[in-house]
Amino acid sequence: MHAAEQPTGLGRPERPLLSVVVPCFNEEGCIDEMVRRLRTVLDEVACTWEVIFVDDGSRDATLAALKRHTLADERVGYVSFSRNFGHQMALLAGMERARGDAVVSLDGDLQHPPELIPEMFGHWRAGKDVVYTIRMANRGHAAKESVSQLFYWLMRKLTGVDVPTGAADFRLLDRKPVDALLTCDERFVFVRGLVPWLGFQHQAVAYEAQERFAGDTKYLFAKMLRFALDGIFSFSIVPLRLISFLGAVTITLGVAYGFYSIGVRLFSDTAVSGWTSLVVLVLVFSGTQLLSLGILSEYVGRIYEEVKHRPRYIVAESQPPKPTA
Numbered sequence: 001m002h003a004a005e006q007p008t009g010l011g012r013p014e015r016p017l018l019s020v021v022v023p024c025f026n027e028e029g030c031i032d033e034m035v036r037r038l039r040t041v042l043d044e045v046a047c048t049w050e051v052i053f054v055d056d057g058s059r060d061a062t063l064a065a066l067k068r069h070t071l072a073d074e075r076v077g078y079v080s081f082s083r084n085f086g087h088q089m090a091l092l093a094g095m096e097r098a099r100g101d102a103v104v105s106l107d108g109d110l111q112h113p114p115e116l117i118p119e120m121f122g123h124w125r126a127g128k129d130v131v132y133t134i135r136m137a138n139r140g141h142a143a144k145e146s147v148s149q150l151f152y153w154l155m156r157k158l159t160g161v162d163v164p165t166g167a168a169d170f171r172l173l174d175r176k177p178v179d180a181l182l183t184c185d186e187r188f189v190f191v192r193g194l195v196p197w198l199g200f201q202h203q204a205v206a207y208e209a210q211e212r213f214a215g216d217t218k219y220l221f222a223k224m225l226r227f228a229l230d231g232i233f234s235f236s237i238v239p240l241r242l243i244s245f246l247g248a249v250t251i252t253l254g255v256a257y258g259f260y261s262i263g264v265r266l267f268s269d270t271a272v273s274g275w276t277s278l279v280v281l282v283l284v285f286s287g288t289q290l291l292s293l294g295i296l297s298e299y300v301g302r303i304y305e306e307v308k309h310r311p312r313y314i315v316a317e318s319q320p321p322k323p324t325a
Contacts, residue, residue, distance in 0.1 A: 021105045025058055032065065054093050067319070097318075129176060164196075187312060188302055188305070253284070
């Protein structure tokens with residue numbers, strides 16, 4: 001708790017420090033507008049504030065824009081990675097440096113409206129530890145929404161973690177869940193799953209995703225698929241159990257087909273055609289084996305990365321913010 005601040009009845013300071021973490025990757029066209037809108041919104045909230053931008057190895061002028069704003073306003077700081085380490089690592093890097101009684105995270109492309117922060121702050125004032133946002137359906141993106149709904153359904157079924165459909169990395173966390181989140185030392189990080197896994201008192205806030213203010217989307221299909229696999233394999237061993245199930249099914253089918261072939265040979269004048277049945281069996285068993293090896297390799301690869309215990313990211317340079325009352 002900061003000096004000279006008195007807690008409320010809910011343990012919240014009268015004038016808390018609110019930290020805002022903004023991961024950025026090639027967002028030079030969005031930085032100026034993001035800072036302007038954040039400053040306008042945060043100055044209206046009854047708090048002291050700081051903004052921490054995390055430059056995830058941008059190859060454009062993002063870092064130069066961040067340095068310009070840190071010189072203009074000490075409440076704005078930045079962390080710059082030595083290369084691209086990924087959105088989730090950028091989130092964690094910002095949270096590790098955030099000193100606030102509450103921490104807001106949102107993307108740097110302005111699809112997450114900063115104007116929602118006062119409402120989220122109000123729920124935190126009312127005693128909620130986690131205020132998360134739910135993206136309403138994107139008009140004109142029906143296919144993407146369908147895939148998203150399927151993914152979150154699979155996540156809930158396979159992991160037992162209640163990840164809400166439409167969840168985003170736009171949320172407010174109290175200091176307690178932030179500290180708890182930072183104790184999770186895994187390399188394959190899926191923050192959208194970790195936050196509900198932590199527990200605490202939650203509150204949902206719906207929002208309508210905006211179009212990108214500038215630049216191109218960074219979440220192409222390959223990256224989205226890798227993100228989805230990280231979420232599933234980081235929280236569930238159901239795919240490993242699926243291998244046993246597939247093995248049992250193929251053995252049962254093989255035994256049944258064997259009895260069928262013997263029955264045809266003993267009780268009829270015909271015989272089961274060899275080539276067709278052989279090809280089908282080989283394809284089925286080979287496909288099952290390859291699928292099993294693929295699932296195993298995902299877990300083995302993650303174990304390999306974890307046991308190396310390399311740093312999750314490398315910081316090239318940084319400038320911490322200096323919040324003032």
